[in-house]
Amino acid sequence: MSITSVTYSRKYPTGPFLNETIGVEITLEENQDPLEALAEAKKLTDAFHVEANPHLYNGVDAVGSKPFLEAVTLIDERELLPVHDINQEREAVSIENATTLEELATVKPKDKKLMTAYVKRLQELSKPIINV
Secondary structure, eight states: OOOOEEEEEEEEEEETTEEEEEEEEEEOOTTOOHHHHHHHHHHHHHHHHHHHOGGGOSSOSSGGGSOHHHHOOOSSOSOOOOOOOHHHHHHHHHHHHOOSHHHHHTOOOOSHHHHHHHHHHHHHHHSOOOOO
């Protein structure tokens, strides 16, 4: 059996649900070691990816110099908008707008922040009202 060429390709993550596949085929010269050619193909593929996507790396020279997943960063470093849970918002508004202990008792906070707001509102509503 004679090997005349080697092919290497790799799929690189470039973002959430985004990938880039890069590959190279090397035709072997006479007496060239196929494993060495494959290693070279891998180096070329990695180098091309790093050069084409510098925004994905935090000062990393090559894909192999650090575990690859540690080297990948967010493509767009904008501050992400917080994800809102409509039920949490409803609970927060209910806590804030409660005017009696009975109203407040209908709210069942499931979150630490909401529980803190709940306890604070409970303390406010529990204070005795002094009419002078």
